[in-house]
Structure formats: structure tokens, C-alpha cells
Ligand SMILES: [Zn+2]
């Protein structure tokens with residue numbers, strides 16, 4: 001998401017853009033995006049600083065750390081940040097700021113549900129779908 005620094009009107013610049021997941025590339029072992037990230041941003045220039053007010057929404061594709069199922073999590077947030085304009089810089093890229101904001105909100109231990117029962121340690125059955133037959137998880141502490 002590139003902003004032409006030379007053409008920012010005094011009343012601010014409004015930009016709306018969908019950033020494709022491959023441009024953000026926030027993928028970790030556990031997380032990825034299930035579609036583009038919608039960004040709405042208003043940018044003001046104050047001297048050498050770009051004052052960026054943005055709202056982002058995305059759908060995270062997650063993998064539950066207990067039962068290993070795939071699930072999606074809608075994420076919407078607003079943030080504000082500053083970009084310092086280097087001398088000679090004509091274009092500012094907002095994508096890294098968006099990436100940072102998404103990374104902050106990535107769950108470290110994703111859970112499909114707060115009450116997810118996980119998998120049986122004995123037989124690997126998904127305990128959310130009922131009990132298992134091996135009996136290894138009568139009293140399960142996670
Ligand atoms: Zn789960």
C-alpha cells in the first residue's frame with residue numbers, strides 16, 4: 001500500500017485498499033490469512049511525519065493448538081502510527097505497518113473455542129466430538 005508523499009493535500013489523503021495475503025506474508029507455522037486484508041487509511045502530513053489513521057479487517061486462518069482443527073477468526077482493528085519521511089523519499093509503504101498490527105493480534109496459542117477439549121493423548125480422538133473408547137482421558141488436564 002504505497003502512498004505518494006508529494007501529493008498529500010492539507011486536509012489529508014483517504015485511501016482504501018485490499019492488500020493480498022502474499023504481499024503481507026505474515027504466515028507462521030500456525031497462522032495465515034484466508035483472504036485479502038481490507039485497509040482504510042487517512043494520512044496527514046505534518047512536516048516530516050506522516051500521521052496514519054487506519055482501520056484493518058481480515059480473516060485469520062488458524063489451527064487450534066489443542067484439537068488441531070482449522071478455523072477462521074475475523075479480525076478488525078483500528079490503529080494509528082507515524083511514519084518519518086526520509087529525505088528524498090517520495091513514496092511511503094504502509095504495508096509493513098499493517099503487517100505489524102496484524103502480528104500483534106495473532107494468538108500465540110490459538111484455540112478454536114475456549115472450552116476446546118483437545119485430543120485424547122491415548123488414541124488421538126477429538127474429545128469435542130464425544131468421548132473416546134481407550135479411556136486414557138477420563139480426567140484430562142491441559
Ligand atoms: Zn480446538
Ligand SMILES: [Zn+2]
Pocket residue numbers: 120121122123124125132133134135136137
Ligand atoms: Zn482415547
